[in-house]
Amino acid sequence: MGRCLKFLGCNDDITDIDINLVSNKSESKKMPTRFYSLLKRLPSSKRINRFMARAFPSWYNKLTSKPITRPSWNRKVLEKIIQELEEDSKTFLSYCHKPVDFWDFQESF
Numbered sequence: 001m002g003r004c005l006k007f008l009g010c011n012d013d014i015t016d017i018d019i020n021l022v023s024n025k026s027e028s029k030k031m032p033t034r035f036y037s038l039l040k041r042l043p044s045s046k047r048i049n050r051f052m053a054r055a056f057p058s059w060y061n062k063l064t065s066k067p068i069t070r071p072s073w074n075r076k077v078l079e080k081i082i083q084e085l086e087e088d089s090k091t092f093l094s095y096c097h098k099p100v101d102f103w104d105f106q107e108s109f
Helices: 003-008 035-039 045-055 057-064 074-094
Strands: 030-032 065-067
Touching: 003 074, 030 074, 035 045, 035 057, 045 057
Parallel strands: none
Antiparallel strands: 030 065
């Protein structure tokens, strides 16, 4: 971690960083469905939501929220991002004494 911080020009004597700590993990989070967005537009949506959530909790949860999925990238956007980051990433890998093909940028296609 110190080499990474030094490469980025940060203070590399920081020792209390847990590199295994996962922050803001999305696999257990949910996002509103299109149905819920439409439901919220109704004039009495608060009452309807409250009633449905209490009367039919599992059914209501299935209709109003869905798991967050991995985003799908447009091929042109992904190619542009790879083009922008690939050279700097290879420089970083070289700095960390890793082979420049350590990360496979074309794997995403």
